[in-house]
Amino acid sequence: MRATSLMMLAVFLFILHRWATNQPAVNTKIVVSGVFAILVIAFMDQGATEPVAKGFAWLFLIVAIYNMAPVLARAAGTATTTTGSS
Secondary structure (H helix, E strand, C coil): CCHHHHHHHHHHHHHHHHHHCCCCCCCHHHHHHHHHHHHHHHHHCCHHHHHHHHHHHHHHHHHHHHHHHHHHHHHHCCCCCCCCCC
16 A cells, blocks of 8 residues: 555544544645645655655554544544443
């Protein structure tokens, strides 16, 4: 899988996480930083820097998946809830 594709997936998961946690999912700052990150990885995804780009893209994707884990668990209903009494 190309590093650019991995980076696009990571940015998509970041936006999905913000939407699922009732934060503003798409605004100017998020769009500009997401496009910048994808472009940097896309430029590095050629020639001698391709392994570095893949490494960074995998790291970003792992962090995005790690951030999505609580949201997915809550959506699946497996998250523990407290009743308020101890």
